[in-house]
Amino acid sequence: MKGRELMLSGSFFGREKTCRGKAVIDRRTKRLLSRILPGEIAVINHRDLDEVAAEGLVRKRVKAVINASPTLSGEYPAAGATRLVEAGIPILDRVGEKVLKELREGEPIELKGESLLRMKDGCWEEMAKGELLDAIRLEEQLSRARDRLEERLKPFIRNTLRYAGQEESFVTTRLDVPTLRVPLRGKDVVVVVRGAGYREDLTAIRSYIREVDPVLIGVDGGADALLERGWTPDLIVGDMDSVSDQALLSGAEIIVHAYPDGHSPGQKRVESLGLAPHVLPAAGTSEDLAMLMAFEEGAELIVAVGSHSHMIDFLEKGRKGMASTILVRMKVGTRLVDAKGVSRLYQKDVRAREIAWLGAAALFPLVSFALVNPKFLHLFRLFWLYLRILFP
Known part of the structure; x- marks a missing residue:
């Protein structure tokens, strides 16, 4: 963490001792x-802040984060705290839920050291104390979390295996997919989930999307991710808890993911916008449903962007296993391309090196032609002499 500590030396953790701003309060970071x-x-009140939520806070350029719960509890290496600290955003941890109850939306507050202050009778008064999560404390908690990872893995595996037996019918029984306006048979399908790195990975495959023109499926907030990049989703699948009204009104066909018993909390929200969604009861997660639906409707290729694929992903979502995801990937694996992390294959230094080699290759025939042509050779000698005069 030495590099991060240096990076933060001029931020709140260094010169600045106070941080003031208006409070925006919500138990749900979304x-x-x-x-x-x-x-x-x-x-907020967000135990073990996930990377996607933290990235949202960074992009919103918040001044600080006050968390009633531990941003990194040490139970597993949640990535959100690291992202905030890297961005130089102060985090005051473990202030308690009383703050959420007593503070008013828009009220001016001050973060001073490990104290949270509010204005009372014209003076700043301490209302709560917390723990300032700086780079040093973050590394200590991350170290403890890494040490506990194997301990968390055992119950995670047991939970996954137990629910795999219960959710077997989810993948062995054909889904009752409604008749869709957008045909999937024989098409490439891109399923976009708002998971870690989804923006970068979506940008990395933009040429593929432009050239192939696949069917675009946004899973809840994944629909907004597509709109951010200038693409309109063809289908939106999910329980509709994190997708914007703008995305729902974009003209996409909407499939509300209902519980297996048919209960569908998201249906009411969609209908309140004057839309008529399809309702599809199913077990598993909404991204599982989107992939399985594309597979059963005959998609030629399924490209997953931002999908959840490992234990940390699921722990950050508050899930203690990933049974349905493993089963779905077993079924659709022959047609599935997981684009998670594909942006890391194209580092800037690699691109610069490739461009340099390409430039050198392009110059080679020009230089060769100049060397065999007397006129070019004469001009080259004049240019060389000119340089020697300017830079003796």
């Missing part, structure tokens, strides 16, 4: 991200 503005202070 909801808070929809309304917080740059320079405001996020007051």
